[in-house]
Amino acid sequence: MxxxxxxxxxxxxxxxxxxxxxxxxxxxxxxxxxxxxxxxxxxxxxxxxxxxxxxxxxxxxxxxxxxxxxxxxxxxxxxxxxxxxxxxxxxxxxxxxxxxxxxxxxxxxxxxxxxxxxxxxxxxxxxxxxxxxxxxxxxxxxxxxxxxxxxxxxxxxxxxxxxxxxxxxxxxxxxxxxxxxFDRPDYIGALAASVERALDGQKPVKLVASYHGMPRRYLMQGDPYYCQCQKTSRLLQERLGWEDGIIDTSFQSVFGREEWLRPYTVEHVADLARQGYRDIAVISPAFASDCIETLEEIQGEIREAFEHAGGERFTYIPCLNADxxxxxxxxxxxxxxxxxxx
CATH class of the missing domain: 3.40.50.1400 (Rossmann fold)
Incomplete structure (x- = not known):
C-alpha cells in the first residue's frame, strides 16, 4: 500500500x-x-x-x-x-x-x-x-x-x-x-514444576543446578550473572519447599586456563560421588533450550565423571524448552x- x-x-x-x-x-x-x-x-x-x-x-x-x-x-x-x-x-x-x-x-x-x-x-x-x-x-x-x-x-x-x-x-x-x-515467580514456578515432574514428586538427596560458566574476573568487573544464578537456585529451593543443602550451584563449560566461576560441575559431581552421594539429579536453569552443553556435556562428560567416581544414578532434568x-x-x-x- x-x-x-x-x-x-x-x-x-x-x-x-x-x-x-x-x-x-x-x-x-x-x-x-x-x-x-x-x-x-x-x-x-x-x-x-x-x-x-x-x-x-x-x-x-x-x-x-x-x-x-x-x-x-x-x-x-x-x-x-x-x-x-x-x-x-x-x-x-x-x-x-x-x-x-x-x-x-x-x-x-x-x-x-x-x-x-x-x-x-x-x-x-x-x-x-x-x-x-x-x-x-x-x-x-x-x-x-x-x-x-x-x-x-x-x-x-x-x-x-x-x-x-x-x-x-x-x-x-x-x-x-x-x-x-531469572527471578520471576512464573519462571521459578515453571522450573519447580519441571523438577517435580522429572523426579515424580520425590525429594532428591542432591540436586545440582549447573549453570554455564564464565571467567571469575567478569564477576569482579561487575557482571551480575553469578549473583543472578545464586538467586535462581535459592528461589527454586524456596518454591520447592526444600531445606538448605539439597540444591548445589555449580558452573560448567570451562574454557582456557583462566580461573572461572566455581565450583566446576564436572569436578563437583565427582566429589559428591566420592562423598557417598550415589543418586543425584542435575538441572540447567541458565539454558532456555537443550543444546550441546546439556545434551552432550552434562549427559556425557559430567555424567561420566559422576559414574567413574562411584556414582550410580544420574538424572538429568531437561530444560524448559517449549513446555x-x-x-x-x-x-x-x-x-x-x-x-x-x-
Missing part, C-alpha cells in the same frame, strides 16, 4: 506491524569441519565472549584452535544431531518455541503481530531476520534474548547484534529489549514489554 496522497511512483509501504523477536545463542549449520569452523570462528571472535586483545587472541584462534577444535566439536554435535531435520536440537527447540509463541500472539493480538527468531551466531542471523521484519512492515520490535540470567557474554552480545542490525536499516523500528527473567509453562513465562515477559504497542 502507499499513502493516499502520494505520487504514482512512491515506493510501496507495507501495513505497519509490531514484531516480537526471540534470540538464542546459535548453532552450526552442520557438524562437518567447515560448518563447525565458521560457527566457532564467529562465536570465539566475539569480544564479549573472549575479551583478549585481537592482536593476541586472533593468531591463537586462527592458527591453533580453529585447526583442531572443529573436529572434536563436530564429533560432539554428531552424537546429538537431529538427523531427521538435519539440524541441531537447539534449532529444533527454538523453532518450536517460536511457533508456540506465534500461535499465542496471533490469538491474542491478531495478524498485525509478527513473531520470529534469530541466532546470535550462525543462521538465521540477527541481521537477516531484522531486515526481513522491517521489510514486512515492523515499526516496533520487542526483543527477547533467551537467557534467564543476564551476562555480558549472552544477553549483552545479543543486544549488541540487534543494534548492529538496526544500523543497517534506513528506516529503523522502535525497539524494546527485555530484562532477564507450555515456559511459553507462558515468555508471553508474560512479552506482554509487559509490548504494552501500549498493541
Amino acid at each position: 502507499t499513502p493516499a496522497d502520494s505520487p504514482a511512483d512512491h515506493p510501496r509501504i507495507p501495513p505497519a506491524k509490531t514484531g516480537i523477536l526471540i534470540a538464542n545463542l546459535g548453532t552450526p549449520d552442520g557438524y562437518d569441519y567447515w560448518s563447525m569452523r565458521r560457527y566457532l570462528n564467529e562465536f570465539l571472535s566475539d569480544s564479549r565472549v573472549i575479551d583478549l586483545p585481537r592482536w593476541k587472541w586472533q593468531p591463537i584462534l586462527q592458527g591453533i584452535i580453529l585447526t583442531r577444535r572443529p573436529f572434536s566439536s563436530g564429533a560432539n554435535y554428531k552424537t546429538i544431531w537431529n538427523e531427521e531435520k538435519d539440524e541441531s536440537p537447539l534449532m529444533t527447540i527454538t523453532r518450536d518455541q517460536t511457533e508456540a509463541l506465534r500461535a499465542r500472539a496471533v490469538a491474542e493480538w491478531g495478524n498485525d503481530v509478527m513473531v520470529e527468531f534469530c541466532m546470535r551466531y550462525g543462521n538465521p542471523s540477527t541481521q537477516e531476520v531484522v531486515g526481513g521484519m522491517v521489510e514486512a512492515g515492523c515499526r516496533r520490535i520487542v526483543f527477547l534474548p533467551l537467557y534467564p540470567q543476564y551476562a555480558g557474554a549472552t544477553s549483552a552480545t545479543a543486544n549488541d547484534q540487534l543494534f548492529r542490525a538496526l544500523m543497517e536499516q534506513r528506516r529503523q523500528p522502535a525497539v524494546r529489549t527485555c530484562e532477564p527473567y 507450555p509453562e515456559h511459553i507462558d513465562v515468555m508471553m508474560n515477559v512479552i506482554r509487559e514489554n509490548i504494552a501500549g504497542w498493541v
